[in-house]
Amino acid sequence: MNAFATVSRALPQPGGAALLLDFDGTLVDLAETPGGIAIDPGLPSLLDDLARATGGALALVSGRAIDDLAGFLPGYGGPLIGGHGAETRLDGRISRHPLAGSALLARLWSEVQALAAEAPGLLAEPKPTGCVLHYRRAPGHEAWVQDRLAALAGSAPGIEAHQSKMAVELRPDDIGKDRAVAALLQLPPFAGRAAIFCGDDATDEPAMAFCLQAGGTAIKVGKGPSAAPHRLDAPAALRAALTHWAGLETAR
Numbered sequence: 001m002n003a004f005a006t007v008s009r010a011l012p013q014p015g016g017a018a019l020l021l022d023f024d025g026t027l028v029d030l031a032e033t034p035g036g037i038a039i040d041p042g043l044p045s046l047l048d049d050l051a052r053a054t055g056g057a058l059a060l061v062s063g064r065a066i067d068d069l070a071g072f073l074p075g076y077g078g079p080l081i082g083g084h085g086a087e088t089r090l091d092g093r094i095s096r097h098p099l100a101g102s103a104l105l106a107r108l109w110s111e112v113q114a115l116a117a118e119a120p121g122l123l124a125e126p127k128p129t130g131c132v133l134h135y136r137r138a139p140g141h142e143a144w145v146q147d148r149l150a151a152l153a154g155s156a157p158g159i160e161a162h163q164s165k166m167a168v169e170l171r172p173d174d175i176g177k178d179r180a181v182a183a184l185l186q187l188p189p190f191a192g193r194a195a196i197f198c199g200d201d202a203t204d205e206p207a208m209a210f211c212l213q214a215g216g217t218a219i220k221v222g223k224g225p226s227a228a229p230h231r232l233d234a235p236a237a238l239r240a241a242l243t244h245w246a247g248l249e250t251a252r
């Protein structure tokens with residue numbers, strides 16, 4: 001049996017599950033730049049179908065800003081968690097961490113832009129609740145980026161430097177996907193369901209651990225250590241597994 005079919009059979013049934021999906025590296029392949037990703041043409045309808053199959057207990061849980069994410073999925077109106085938990089969109093209404101729009105984050109954004117100008121290939125990305133310095137196109141600058149952003153975080157009360165794939169982010173120090181997922185799972189239609197978290201990055205691991213501890217499960221996409229009991233090698237395999245899981249193959 002294919003790996004995607006084996007994984008899908010091991011999951012709780014859609015009618016009793018809450019499906020929590022990371023975005024970059026999980027639903028879409030990674031790209032050289034944040035704006036360079038390609039959305040699989042079947043992804044929007046897959047999300048609609050999964051929302052139906054789970055009775056609406058589907059959420060995207062991303063590090064991206066909500067407005068950025070919504071720009072890639074304009075037809076998706078369901079729950080979104082963005083900024084690693086610093087933003088939430090529920091019933092179309094967005095709420096943000098209290099530091100959004102602060103002078104502190106504006107100062108950090110100026111400093112990160114100045115750092116990005118110091119070497120070709122570095123890329124600064126703004127968010128309402130933080131900012132990122134990407135070095136995927138300047139991999140030799142990894143330690144330099146880590147040191148500089150650690151120093152900036154040290155100068156900014158309530159801010160931490162957070163490592164993700166070929167990037168370091170400055171974000172509020174009291175957020176995380178685990179906390180955001182825990183809050184979401186208190187709400188209808190998520191409450192009382194077995195949570196399934198699908199992710200690819202170290203930043204997803206706390207949310208996976210939370211779901212496991214709460215009686216749910218997790219799927220790791222790609223290589224690297226993970227607490228997840230299930231693993232698939234790429235976003236295409238996860239999309240296939242979810243299609244199989246929700247019994248959508250004949251309908252699509």
Ligand SMILES: O=P(O)(O)OC[C@H]1O[C@H](O[C@H]2O[C@H](CO)[C@@H](O)[C@H](O)[C@H]2O)[C@H](O)[C@@H](O)[C@@H]1O
Pocket residue numbers: 022023024025026029030031032033034035036037061062063064065125132134136164165166167201203
């Ligand atoms: O939590 P996620 O939905 O997985 O978002 C994590 C970060 O994704 C983006 O950066 C990553 O993907 C880029 C596009 O593939 C890639 O170029 C970059 O190297 C990766 O770090 C996004 O730009 C970040 O804001 C998200 O936090």
